[in-house]
Amino acid sequence: MKGLAMHIPTFDDMLAARGRIAHHVHRTPVLTSRMLNELSGAELFFKCENLQKAGAFKARGASNAVFGLSDEQAARGVATHSSGNHGTCLAYAAGRRGIPCTVVMPRTAPQAKKDAVRGYGARVVECEPSTTSREAVFAAVVAETGAEFVHPYNDPRVIAGQATCSAELIEDVAGLDAVIAPIGGGGMVSGCCLTLSNLAPKVKIYAAEPEQADDAARSFRAGRIIADDAPETVADGLKVPLKDLTWHFVKAHVTDILTASEEEIVAAMQLIWKRMKIVAEPSSAVPLATILKNRDTFAGKRVGVIITGGNVDLDRLPWN
């Protein structure tokens, strides 16, 4: 991807995405918990993208990319490299349009992830667990198929798709003071920036990140992208670095990036499961973890909290 030449998604792109994906994604519910409000001192409104198609908000961006292709492009299909929710969601969207999809994944990726991609009718091509191998294998896939590359987050179509989430949230909950979402590559946070800066510029935007993968927080303070080298965290959706498009939005519109420890993330995840009765993945719990440790920032406020996904291995829960 050539960053400097890339189209920066606009508010009109978000509106177009909304229409384009309306029949392919859920309008997810917003849940509340009296007990979590008492714990935090805030009024929390959880936008439940774990209940989204394919179990993650990434169904929005992937659907926008897939359904925005011309028939000619669509015939060649789409491809990406991802061992996480983007791969599954791109497979979902491609299956929905009935076009080919190839996902390059390390051979060491969990079998469940490979099965999920295949379950939607996509092809998994395995690479070695290194950047060099992934790039070589991916280049070969694109050369062979002519497939359209859909990056997990540094793609204007993807950001415009993710931006539809906060549009629904502010329609469903009046008078929000803030919205907080986890930050990995920054696709969801960029989507929030795009929508809220246009529709509700007084709503503050916070990002939440694991302490052990705090490259976005350090980038934010340094004023330039800093990428971690292979961070380790239970919040495995948040290990990837910011890229130019997402950095464009983050640096302009985010109020702060807050961090939480591994223990705080797991404790918040348990609270969400126990109190809200939803299956949320560790990444989804990082915002609540940071809200609970930054009481002064959020107490008395109406806060939208994005629960980003629910794809968890039930046989390997982090508290067992």
Place this chain on the structure above:
Amino acid sequence: MKGLAMHIPTFDDMLAARGRIAHHVHRTPVLTSRMLNELSGAELFFKCENLQKAGAFKARGASNAVFGLSDEQAARGVATHSSGNHGTCLAYAAGRRGIPCTVVMPRTAPQAKKDAVRGYGARVVECEPSTTSREAVFAAVVAETGAEFVHPYNDPRVIAGQATCSAELIEDVAGLDAVIAPIGGGGMVSGCCLTLSNLAPKVKIYAAEPEQADDAARSFRAGRIIADDAPETVADGLKVPLKDLTWHFVKAHVTDILTASEEEIVAAMQLIWKRMKIVAEPSSAVPLATILKNRDTFAGKRVGVIITGGNVDLDRLPWN
């Protein structure tokens, strides 16, 4: 409770309950899963009472009972015996009205259940784990306090409250062919009978029960109430027997009572967690288990499925 003298709840009672509890319970969302539709061959609409206040549909009946009390009755409070969701939900409703609540529980009940009741401000009084002890302790509580007894299910106020659930369901989902709910004492199923026989008499009503606690299914076939002696099942909300009021509704309006094995219940529970991303208790999974094993009955039909509760010990999941 004197069964023969008891008021049989009417459709007007359900309508009154709806107004009375509207500000005290959630209108819970209806979720769908493409994958579970494919597995079953049916169109399934899951009414998510696990997302209800206090984590179970029983918040409806308990709230109706509590908010229907006169001020004089309310001042003396409410009492029940329950180590399950009814105790927690009665405590929730009483806390909401700010009146005393006593729940008699065996001293062997899980600490988490006692904590949940106390967390809503109610008093736990322990008895020995026997019917004799429970009845003696409960009688002493009522004699001491003058509290109003709210039975977990054999109570017209409770049934009228549970009946509001299927009213919401048929408003949210047009053209249902059937509704299925788990059956223990029969409070939820009776509520479905009350509402659907009045509002949508063509909708078939099914009940689902563990094979290992199939007293309702045997009662249904025998034409009289048969109570099991201390059945054991992972679906611990479904061990209790039918009583006269619930039997009145079940025998008149239920099409069939289907059963599932322990293994089928746990497998269905895992499917719900994995595919729908919600935390549902084992009892809630019994309907899906019976749908999957009775494909001929449900294939091609639009089926409402009541997910009754989400109160699970996350440290003791049945597949670990």
